[in-house]
Amino acid sequence: xxxxxxxxxxxxxxxxxxxxxxxxxxxxxxxxxxxxxxxxxxxxxxxxxxxxxxxxxxxxxxxxxxxxxxxxxxxxxxxxxxxxxxxxxxxxxxxxxxxxxxxxxxxxxxxxxxxxxxxxxxxxxxxxxxxxxxxxxxxxxxxxxxxxxxxxxxxxxxxxxxxxxxxxxxxxxxxxxxxxxxxxxxxxxxxxxxxxxxxxxxxxxxxxxxxxxxxxxxxxxxxxxxxxxxxxxxxxxxxxxxxxxxxxxxxxxxxxxxxxxxxxxxxxxxxxxxxxxxxxxxxxxxxxxxxxxxx
Ligand SMILES: Cc1cc2nc3c(=O)[nH]c(=O)nc-3n(C[C@H](O)[C@H](O)[C@H](O)COP(=O)(O)OP(=O)(O)OC[C@H]3O[C@@H](n4cnc5c(N)ncnc54)[C@H](O)[C@@H]3O)c2cc1C
Numbered sequence: 001x002x003x004x005x006x007x008x009x010x011x012x013x014x015x016x017x018x019x020x021x022x023x024x025x026x027x028x029x030x031x032x033x034x035x036x037x038x039x040x041x042x043x044x045x046x047x048x049x050x051x052x053x054x055x056x057x058x059x060x061x062x063x064x065x066x067x068x069x070x071x072x073x074x075x076x077x078x079x080x081x082x083x084x085x086x087x088x089x090x091x092x093x094x095x096x097x098x099x100x101x102x103x104x105x106x107x108x109x110x111x112x113x114x115x116x117x118x119x120x121x122x123x124x125x126x127x128x129x130x131x132x133x134x135x136x137x138x139x140x141x142x143x144x145x146x147x148x149x150x151x152x153x154x155x156x157x158x159x160x161x162x163x164x165x166x167x168x169x170x171x172x173x174x175x176x177x178x179x180x181x182x183x184x185x186x187x188x189x190x191x192x193x194x195x196x197x198x199x200x201x202x203x204x205x206x207x208x209x210x211x212x213x214x215x216x217x218x219x220x221x222x223x224x225x226x227x228x229x230x231x232x233x234x235x236x237x238x239x240x241x242x243x244x245x246x247x248x249x250x251x252x253x254x255x256x257x258x259x260x261x262x263x264x265x266x267x268x269x270x271x272x273x274x275x276x277x278x279x280x281x282x283x284x285x286x287x288x289x290x291x292x293x294x295x
Pocket of ligand 1: 023025026027028031032048069092093094095098101102103105106108109110114117160161162184185186187
């Protein structure tokens with residue numbers, strides 16, 4: 001097996017163009033497990049650890065550009081203000097060791113339906129983009145178009161993920177995950193939720209309950225309508241139990257889970273409705289407090 005170690009981003013893109021089957025490695029927390037279990041035997045490994053740009057983030061206007069290899073521990077320490085949903089999701093990943101190595105770029109590269117960053121990225125809004133680059137240039141892939149199947153994504157063979165562009169939060173965000181224990185656990189199912197008061201929308205993300213991460217479109221539309229019709233963005237008034245209940249039902253309906261070793265489809269549907277109701281209640285309480293304290 002060849003081991004490629006580019007020192008710069010341009011060298012990395014050139015190496016990927018020359019060796020499209022080379023397997024990129026960032027934190028290695030997925031790649032090394034799969035190599036050790038002989039899941040893959042790639043012709044070459046493309047080590048991205050010397051490419052410093054991948055470990056940097058910047059905040060340009062209202063958008064955070066998160067380098068593909070920024071580890072979860074730094075997202076928690078440095079970005080919980082602008083990216084609260086993603087930081088909460090990062091908290092639930094593996095253990096301190098995994099959070100020190102694992103990255104959102106790696107989570108996207110693996111594209112597991114159970115990856116924890118996906119529900120948070122989907123909930124962060126429609127303007128989340130994966131920056132995919134090759135020697136041919138850079139293209140922005142909308143997060144809704146990125147996941148194409150179980151552990152499959154829309155990257156071309158010569159492309160690498162440079163960064164993810166995520167709008168900074170303009171309202172409260174939440175992330176909720178169910179596992180068979182508190183830490184070091186793959187999600188039985190997960191849910192991300194965000195309020196976007198600036199444009200009067202809400203964002204959702206369902207994890208581990210469909211072949212790909214996905215949003216609950218009907219639930220988003222329902223809540224957007226209720227909040228607008230009742231003037232709730234302005235008043236911060238009570239949502240009402242029937243709204244919370246209906247939102248949970250619509251999230252449950254958006255999932256298409258399977259029975260597997262981690263849980264049954266029925267349990268996942270039930271759990272998603274519960275997580276949807278809880279995250280909506282928590283975020284709305286926070287939003288109401290903000291409105292009241294500003295009045
Ligand atoms: C003990 C343990 C616990 C875990 N717990 C969780 C958990 O709770 N939640 C969770 O979501 N995940 C978990 N994982 C999985 C893993 O940690 C995450 O998926 C992590 O985000 C992977 O990031 P990485 O940088 O280590 O990726 P790597 O292992 O380096 O790469 C993962 C995939 O992405 C590709 N890739 C990496 N960088 C790029 C790039 N720049 N461009 C294109 N492709 C790229 C690789 O080729 C590979 O296919 C766990 C893993 C272990 C071993």
